[in-house]
Amino acid sequence: MDDFQRYLNKFKIRLLVSLLIENLIIVGLIYLTVHYLNIGLKETLIIACLLSFFLSLVTTLMLSNGLTSPLKQLRQAILHISPSYNQPIGAPDTNKLTLGRELVSNLISQLYQIASVANKNATEIEKTKYDLSRDFMANNIPLPIFVLDNNENIKFANKIAAQYLGIEVNDLINKNIYTILDMSFPTNNTFDYWLKEVKGNTANSSNQWERVKLNIRDQHPTLYFDLSAYYNVGNPEGYCTILTLFDHTKQYSQDDQSISFVALTVHELRTPLTLLKGYVEVFNQEFKGKLNPEMDSFLDKMRASSDQLTAFVNNILNVARVDNDQMELKLQKENWSEVLNQAIDTIDLRAKVRNIALERDIATDLPEVGVDRLSIQEVVLNLIDNAIKYSNDSKVIKIKSSLNGEGLVETTVQDFGRGIPESIISKLFTKFYRDHHNRAQVGGTGLGLYLSKAIITAHQGNIWVHSKEGDGSIFGFSVLPFEKLSQEQKNLSNDDLVRSAHGWIKNHSYYRR
Amino acid sequence: MEENKEIRKILVIEDEHFIGELYTRALNKSGYEVKVIADGVEALKEAQTDYYDIILLDLMIPNLTGIELLDILRDKTKTPHLRAKVIITTNLEQREDVKTKIESQADGYIIKAELTPMELVEFLNKIKL
Numbered sequence: 001m002d003d004f005q006r007y008l009n010k011f012k013i014r015l016l017v018s019l020l021i022e023n024l025i026i027v028g029l030i031y032l033t034v035h036y037l038n039i040g041l042k043e044t045l046i047i048a049c050l051l052s053f054f055l056s057l058v059t060t061l062m063l064s065n066g067l068t069s070p071l072k073q074l075r076q077a078i079l080h081i082s083p084s085y086n087q088p089i090g091a092p093d094t095n096k097l098t099l100g101r102e103l104v105s106n107l108i109s110q111l112y113q114i115a116s117v118a119n120k121n122a123t124e125i126e127k128t129k130y131d132l133s134r135d136f137m138a139n140n141i142p143l144p145i146f147v148l149d150n151n152e153n154i155k156f157a158n159k160i161a162a163q164y165l166g167i168e169v170n171d172l173i174n175k176n177i178y179t180i181l182d183m184s185f186p187t188n189n190t191f192d193y194w195l196k197e198v199k200g201n202t203a204n205s206s207n208q209w210e211r212v213k214l215n216i217r218d219q220h221p222t223l224y225f226d227l228s229a230y231y232n233v234g235n236p237e238g239y240c241t242i243l244t245l246f247d248h249t250k251q252y253s254q255d256d257q258s259i260s261f262v263a264l265t266v267h268e269l270r271t272p273l274t275l276l277k278g279y280v281e282v283f284n285q286e287f288k289g290k291l292n293p294e295m296d297s298f299l300d301k302m303r304a305s306s307d308q309l310t311a312f313v314n315n316i317l318n319v320a321r322v323d324n325d326q327m328e329l330k331l332q333k334e335n336w337s338e339v340l341n342q343a344i345d346t347i348d349l350r351a352k353v354r355n356i357a358l359e360r361d362i363a364t365d366l367p368e369v370g371v372d373r374l375s376i377q378e379v380v381l382n383l384i385d386n387a388i389k390y391s392n393d394s395k396v397i398k399i400k401s402s403l404n405g406e407g408l409v410e411t412t413v414q415d416f417g418r419g420i421p422e423s424i425i426s427k428l429f430t431k432f433y434r435d436h437h438n439r440a441q442v443g444g445t446g447l448g449l450y451l452s453k454a455i456i457t458a459h460q461g462n463i464w465v466h467s468k469e470g471d472g473s474i475f476g477f478s479v480l481p482f483e484k485l486s487q488e489q490k491n492l493s494n495d496d497l498v499r500s501a502h503g504w505i506k507n508h509s510y511y512r513r
Numbered sequence: 514m515e516e517n518k519e520i521r522k523i524l525v526i527e528d529e530h531f532i533g534e535l536y537t538r539a540l541n542k543s544g545y546e547v548k549v550i551a552d553g554v555e556a557l558k559e560a561q562t563d564y565y566d567i568i569l570l571d572l573m574i575p576n577l578t579g580i581e582l583l584d585i586l587r588d589k590t591k592t593p594h595l596r597a598k599v600i601i602t603t604n605l606e607q608r609e610d611v612k613t614k615i616e617s618q619a620d621g622y623i624i625k626a627e628l629t630p631m632e633l634v635e636f637l638n639k640i641k642l
Contacts, residue, residue, distance in 0.1 A: 186610045187614075262606075266606060270604035275529075275532060278531075278535035278539075310627065
């Protein structure tokens with residue numbers, strides 16, 4: 001059964017089903033009215049007639065729309081290539097084809113098949129004529145098309161294909177398709193794999209791929225497209241495989257463009273950072289305690305600085321994720337004091353090198369919480385990092401955690417620095433906002449609080465600040481006990497595979513530091 | 514590492530020379546036998562000919578991408594004798610589809626900048642062979 005037949009059959013089935021449903025509704029309504037309402041048979045029949053008229057109107061409209069849209073596209077395609085038509089008309093928008101990609105590319109293949117069969121028995125003059133009309137047809141289809149022989153060499157490529165790749169048509173002919181189209185597929189099911197499979201086994205077959213990436217040499221931007229391929233072993237001229245490309249560069253590259261720029265930047269930052277951390281560790285192992293106290297403290301400061309940079313790089317990445325709606329959190333059952341203490345340990349050195357003590361007051365009877373361990377630790381780090389930055393001359397930061405009146409686990413970070421003017425408190429959790437008084441004295445990007453708020457919100461918790469100029473600030477946030485969270489999201493469970501932005505290991509609890 | 518434990522053999526596929534150097538130092542200190550290879554094709558040959566317990570695989574390497582190499586390492590027809598645990602080491606954030614692929618094929622995944630060499634060794638010590 002060929003594809004067009006399949007397409008028609010689908011429509012016949014749809015038509016029958018809608019007629020059946022329509023009739024069932026009418027019969028049902030007649031039955032109900034006669035049975036339960038005291039309306040005469042005459043009135044009932046009138047109502048039924050009106051109803052059936054209305055229903056058939058709707059179904060007819062719906063079906064005819066679906067049925068005629070390919071015809072409309074076809075009409076536009078014909079007008080588009082017609083040289084005698086006095087008004088230039090645009091090519092049909094192939095993305096709107098309700099007919100489906102498969103059918104379009106298969107129709108093209110069928111045309112090739114017909115032309116090839118005709119060519120077989122044709123005279124020389126007829127052959128030239130057929131070839132000309134076939135080329136004319138292919139050149140005016142607004143899609144890149146490649147025709148391949150049994151060795152995957154390009155036998156024909158239309159003008160659009162040449163334009164799409166930025167290569168002359170003549171430079172494409174007889175080249176191997178894989179040297180011309182360097183394609184990356186999102187899954188293992190690639191074009192060459194498919195072709196190998198069908199070659200041994202079937203007379204003809206077709207397949208579609210979405211989100212294919214074309215790696216082009218040099219300065220050319222990356223292209224993305226959907227690919228449709230048709231294989232037919234029986235073509236008399238040996239035109240076995242026909243490829244049709246549906247360009248989606250704009251749509252697909254937008255999806256990850258902003259994140260990919262950030263990802264690249266982050267990569268460039270992380271590589272030297274990896275080395276820096278590595279060498280600092282070597283120095284620490286070899287020289288710690290053997291140097292004079294000043295040099296010892298320099299070592300600590302180097303370590304603290306590289307940790308700070310690591311945290312900042314993660315902040316950039318996570319803000320990009322939040323902005324692109326790509327933040328992925330996995331809320332799991334965790335022991336809160338363990339999570340919190342681990343985060344504080346991480347930043348302890350950073351506080352120590354500034355002679356600031358981190359005081360912990362963590363309740364021992366806290367219920368287990370439902371959090372994404374790494375993200376929530378990032379919140380803790382950001383809040384403590386802020387407290388360190390804004391501590392000025394005060395030498396202590398208090399971190400408290402307890403169960404609040406609403407049954408949520410509440411954590412606060414209190415510094416005794418200069419505090420925040422009331423007028424700007426409401427702007428603190430927006431991106432890039434920093435206290436203007438401190439801008440000259442305090443580094444930072446103002447991403448931390450914005451990110452923290454996004455993470456806490458995703459945890460269904462709250463984040464807030466109390467501050468008084470001159471007295472310091474208290475930043476606090478709450479997270480839900482796991483029990484509470486799982487009541488709301490019933491299918492939460494601890495997975496074997498613990499995933500995070502920074503790493504995972506199979507069948508093993510997550511490890512960091 | 515405890516003395517009675519067997520020495521673990523590890524293949525580090527990493528093209529940043531200094532990182533290879535740092536990892537070798539840390540791994541040697543903990544009793545690992547280390548070989549560093551910077552090239553994808555060479556690394557594949559090595560993995561096919563010699564026995565390793567663990568393979569650290571950077572994703573950005575010359576001649577074969579880390580993902581391509583991972584595919585081959587997981588293909589029983591091409592590397593029938595391979596028993597090593599494959600841990601991806603990278604500094605590049607992956608797209609969702611690549612992440613899913615790595616999750617299904619690799620035994621572990623780490624961001625290099627997140628761990629110092631000694632922390633990496635601790636991480637590797639936890640892997641059950």
